[in-house]
Amino acid sequence: MGYNPDKPMDGRISDLGPPHYEQFFPPVIKANKGKWLWHEITQPGVLMHKSETGDEVYSIRCGTARLVSIEYIREVCDIADEFCDGYLRFTTRNNVEFMVDSKEKVQPLLDNLASRGNKFPVGGTGAGVTNIVHTQGWVHCHTPATDASGVVKAVMDELFDYFTSMTLPAQVRIALACCLNMCGAVHASDIAILGVHRKPPMIDHTRITGVCELPLAIASCPLGAVKPAKATVDGKEIKTVQVNVDRCMFCGNCYTMCPAMPLADPEGDGIAILVGGKVSNRISHPKFSKLVIPFLPNTTPRWPETVAAVKKILEAYAADANKYERLGDWAERIGWEKFFEKCDIPFTDKSIDDYRLAYDTWRTTTQFKYTSHIK
Amino acid sequence: MAKHETPLLDQLETGPWPSFVTDLKRQAATKPECWDILGILELSYKDRITHWKHGGIVGVFGYGGGIVGRYADMPKQFPGVEHFHTIRVAQPSSKYYSTANLRQLMDLWEKHGSGMTNFHGSTGDIILLGTRTENLEPFFWDLTHDMGQDLGGSGSNLRTPANCIGHSRCEWSCYDTEEACYHLTQHYQDEIHRPAFPYKFKFKFSGCPNDCVAAIARSDVSVIGTWRDEIRIDQAAVKEYVAGNYPPNGGSHSGKDWGKFDIQKEVIDLCPTDCMWMEGGELKIDDTECTRCMHCINVMPRALRPGADQGASICVGAKAPILDGAQFSTLIVPFMKVEKENEFEELIEFIESIWDWWMEVGKNRERVGETMQRVGLPTFLKVMGIEPIPQHVKEPRSNPYVFWKEEEVEGGFERDVEEFRRKHAA
Numbered sequence A: 001m002g003y004n005p006d007k008p009m010d011g012r013i014s015d016l017g018p019p020h021y022e023q024f025f026p027p028v029i030k031a032n033k034g035k036w037l038w039h040e041i042t043q044p045g046v047l048m049h050k051s052e053t054g055d056e057v058y059s060i061r062c063g064t065a066r067l068v069s070i071e072y073i074r075e076v077c078d079i080a081d082e083f084c085d086g087y088l089r090f091t092t093r094n095n096v097e098f099m100v101d102s103k104e105k106v107q108p109l110l111d112n113l114a115s116r117g118n119k120f121p122v123g124g125t126g127a128g129v130t131n132i133v134h135t136q137g138w139v140h141c142h143t144p145a146t147d148a149s150g151v152v153k154a155v156m157d158e159l160f161d162y163f164t165s166m167t168l169p170a171q172v173r174i175a176l177a178c179c180l181n182m183c184g185a186v187h188a189s190d191i192a193i194l195g196v197h198r199k200p201p202m203i204d205h206t207r208i209t210g211v212c213e214l215p216l217a218i219a220s221c222p223l224g225a226v227k228p229a230k231a232t233v234d235g236k237e238i239k240t241v242q243v244n245v246d247r248c249m250f251c252g253n254c255y256t257m258c259p260a261m262p263l264a265d266p267e268g269d270g271i272a273i274l275v276g277g278k279v280s281n282r283i284s285h286p287k288f289s290k291l292v293i294p295f296l297p298n299t300t301p302r303w304p305e306t307v308a309a310v311k312k313i314l315e316a317y318a319a320d321a322n323k324y325e326r327l328g329d330w331a332e333r334i335g336w337e338k339f340f341e342k343c344d345i346p347f348t349d350k351s352i353d354d355y356r357l358a359y360d361t362w363r364t365t366t367q368f369k370y371t372s373h374i375k
Numbered sequence B: 001m002a003k004h005e006t007p008l009l010d011q012l013e014t015g016p017w018p019s020f021v022t023d024l025k026r027q028a029a030t031k032p033e034c035w036d037i038l039g040i041l042e043l044s045y046k047d048r049i050t051h052w053k054h055g056g057i058v059g060v061f062g063y064g065g066g067i068v069g070r071y072a073d074m075p076k077q078f079p080g081v082e083h084f085h086t087i088r089v090a091q092p093s094s095k096y097y098s099t100a101n102l103r104q105l106m107d108l109w110e111k112h113g114s115g116m117t118n119f120h121g122s123t124g125d126i127i128l129l130g131t132r133t134e135n136l137e138p139f140f141w142d143l144t145h146d147m148g149q150d151l152g153g154s155g156s157n158l159r160t161p162a163n164c165i166g167h168s169r170c171e172w173s174c175y176d177t178e179e180a181c182y183h184l185t186q187h188y189q190d191e192i193h194r195p196a197f198p199y200k201f202k203f204k205f206s207g208c209p210n211d212c213v214a215a216i217a218r219s220d221v222s223v224i225g226t227w228r229d230e231i232r233i234d235q236a237a238v239k240e241y242v243a244g245n246y247p248p249n250g251g252s253h254s255g256k257d258w259g260k261f262d263i264q265k266e267v268i269d270l271c272p273t274d275c276m277w278m279e280g281g282e283l284k285i286d287d288t289e290c291t292r293c294m295h296c297i298n299v300m301p302r303a304l305r306p307g308a309d310q311g312a313s314i315c316v317g318a319k320a321p322i323l324d325g326a327q328f329s330t331l332i333v334p335f336m337k338v339e340k341e342n343e344f345e346e347l348i349e350f351i352e353s354i355w356d357w358w359m360e361v362g363k364n365r366e367r368v369g370e371t372m373q374r375v376g377l378p379t380f381l382k383v384m385g386i387e388p389i390p391q392h393v394k395e396p397r398s399n400p401y402v403f404w405k406e407e408e409v410e411g412g413f414e415r416d417v418e419e420f421r422r423k424h425a426a
């Protein structure tokens, strides 16, 4: 018995939802849920949680590529079967965690992970750089302005020592989105890598009638740059759209709605860097990330300009910020003019907001610091 | 044997971070279609544009979402990815797994799909990356019949909810995020599988204001744990910290010498409300001034714990930039009990009053955060039946463009200019 295409609704099961989480708890988690008293990071990548029952659980966190094969998942299962009674979990930043219920079981597991080459790097805890939350890129999406997996690999190779150590003032969250739909966490990360376009969409008049609902394409534009228009195709007048190029800021949302408006371009597309966002409420409120580098090229396969920019910002922050200060807290304390100076980033008009509530971001005070920008 | 030359991608096999290219190549040994994934990606690296066609509408009978259709724009050259649809599979709360469950799912994916996955999508789903249209129903059959598992959400509906690890392995969780996430996911299966909303809608559940699942930035309804009584202080443990016997912040800064722990500098002076002080060797907190930012608790996990009267703050409306700019969620209910005992009744009632209203007034592809902006927070609170309180704003408005309803003003809006003129000649 299996799926019968002639009777598709026969025997169909639906609305099951996810499996109940409790069946996947390691025994020590099941026994101590809700009873945890405190935790400690015993070394980079290893957490210990202490329960009021006296029980302990050690969690060993490893980086993953997120885009992984079934062979990789099976290898994860082999490890969990050998060391963790057949249980494991993944984190909200796509690291994998193996849990054991005593200190003695930690080192053998670490040794085994180390024996597997670079597949299971241990780290991602405390004041370091953990995994990069990222998106589909050229592996699966149709609207990206850059790749995801490749850029992430290039950046993490360069920042690898920060993954396996805890030397920063606070944790640094890096995120990547390959277009400004920002699937993920780019708008609220310490350092954000964002795919951007710089050319307006082309309009495929020969196909638009068949594939687009024109009012949807028109309504999709945040700046009202898409207007109804007429064009002649094969001697016949058709309804289509036109883009007011002066109003277009290349967001690509019209293409999301209308396949006849592609805008990807090898020279036009690339990466913008935003910094200073956070989601936690610790000391300061959650913050949006802010655009500090408007464009870096898509230099495949290792994006050296992007890697260098991220590293430079990270190191300027590491050298200057106070303990517990997130990157955004630091930039706001020293002032953005100092941020640009200390990170050695040229300031351009592209970092000045000109969208709707832009005025709130201009400097309506005489308080500023003299930096190299004032000649 | 390599089916395509991949000189650019090969350069991503070096370096210390796990290489997705090496992994894809390993999988290609048993799943030759992985060569075509590498091949088409290599072409994208060369051309520096995507090679996936726009959109693609596929699915399984009975559901309006769960699968993202995708077709390669060069199917002849890369037949293995001619169809390359992504299936979203509902993940268990906190993403705990047994190897038995994962192995079974991997076997199914070996049978029906490309052999590649994302663990996990940013909304939370297990992402099975790449299969043909004709495999979708057989896969779904096996998933539901053999594994008792279901698809996640996509489209204009409730997306797959997700939560932080909560009670299962965190001492700070102020409610059971796993149970809340599971319960609401089951409760709203219909809303997840059959798009009935103006646009997408997401829930996320964090156990405390550290917000490890980034609820305030990534969900339309953000449920963030908190408490309303006093922070629990263990003064003996405070002394251990002061003496340098316990590492600050659980040892998270141990890779660098930050000097001896200084409770004044690292805790008291950094409290955003300045509500802590030392007195006779004891740490004091004026809890009425505390905004529960978590800083002191994060620094001294063995000495300080959230209060015992726990619940959650409910914030609404976060979204990414399209269309009107990025939004964080806005505080709507400062404190709500979130409990399994009453089956999350209060939260469910709250969510449904948002939906009742938004499904009617929300425009096509308008996130609830944008609808709130369009009508204004006062109107939103009114439709939700919630009294406005100072906690709803960061600061009062500074412009005087205040709307009054006619019934709020003595004598109403109907006036006679003739009568006005009797006292005030033109």
Ligand code: HEM
Binding pocket: A136, A140, A141, A142, A143, A181, A182, A183, A184, A185, A256, B068, B088, B120, B121, B122, B123, B124, B125, B127, B152, B160, B202, B218, B319, B320, B322
């Ligand atoms: C063009 C097609 C698109 C594709 C292929 C795509 C793909 C994805 C995927 C795979 C995820 C993770 C899903 C999961 O975990 O279940 C995701 C999440 C997300 N998508 Fe998209 N997406 C698309 C369009 C959009 C659009 C148009 C927007 C916004 C206007 C958007 C905003 C988001 C956001 C904000 C998230 C993350 C939510 C979170 O952090 O939980 N996406 N997308």
Ligand code: HEM
Binding pocket: B374, B375
């Ligand atoms: C030239 C002048 C104006 C134009 C072109 C204009 C245009 C618009 C447009 C296009 C909307 C959007 C409707 C929607 O998204 O549902 C809107 C909504 C609104 N406008 Fe105006 N408007 C103008 C002046 C004003 C003035 C002077 C006021 C008040 C003093 C005002 C108050 C509002 C309000 C309260 C809404 C929200 C209505 C709702 O969403 O329920 N508008 N307006």
Ligand code: HEM
Binding pocket: none
């Ligand atoms: C006939 C009309 C008005 C007169 C005669 C008037 C007069 C004044 C005077 C004498 C000051 C003090 C300036 C100083 O500190 O030396 C002042 C301040 C101010 N006025 Fe007016 N005003 C008028 C209308 C308005 C209106 C319509 C607004 C706003 C819509 C306004 C907003 C302000 C503000 C914000 C300040 C404080 C400026 C500051 O010190 O930062 N005024 N006004």
Ligand code: HEM
Binding pocket: none
């Ligand atoms: C029939 C309508 C109005 C009349 C007859 C009127 C008349 C005047 C007069 C005579 C002055 C003094 C000019 C001077 O010092 O030389 C003045 C100043 C001013 N008015 Fe009006 N006004 C009117 C409407 C408004 C409105 C609607 C606003 C704002 C919303 C406004 C804002 C101001 C401000 C800001 C000043 C300047 C205050 C200062 O900086 O000295 N006025 N107005």
Ligand code: SF4
Binding pocket: A135, A136, A137, A141, A142, A143, A144, A145, A177, A178, A179, A180, A181, A182, A183
């Ligand atoms: S960020 Fe944009 S390009 Fe990347 S996966 Fe999301 S929608 Fe696609």
Ligand code: SF4
Binding pocket: A200, A201, A220, A221, A222, A223, A224, A225, A226, A243, A247, A248, A249, A250, A251, A252, A253, A254, A255
């Ligand atoms: S790319 Fe964006 S700004 Fe440009 S026309 Fe399309 S929707 Fe408008």
Ligand code: SF4
Binding pocket: B164, B165, B166, B170, B171, B172, B173, B174, B206, B207, B208, B209, B210, B211, B212, B213
């Ligand atoms: S959000 Fe709070 S309760 Fe949840 S895992 Fe993070 S610190 Fe723990």
Ligand code: SF4
Binding pocket: A283, B270, B271, B272, B273, B274, B275, B276, B285, B289, B290, B291, B292, B293, B294, B295, B296, B297
């Ligand atoms: S939780 Fe934050 S606001 Fe409250 S006492 Fe601690 S540091 Fe101060």
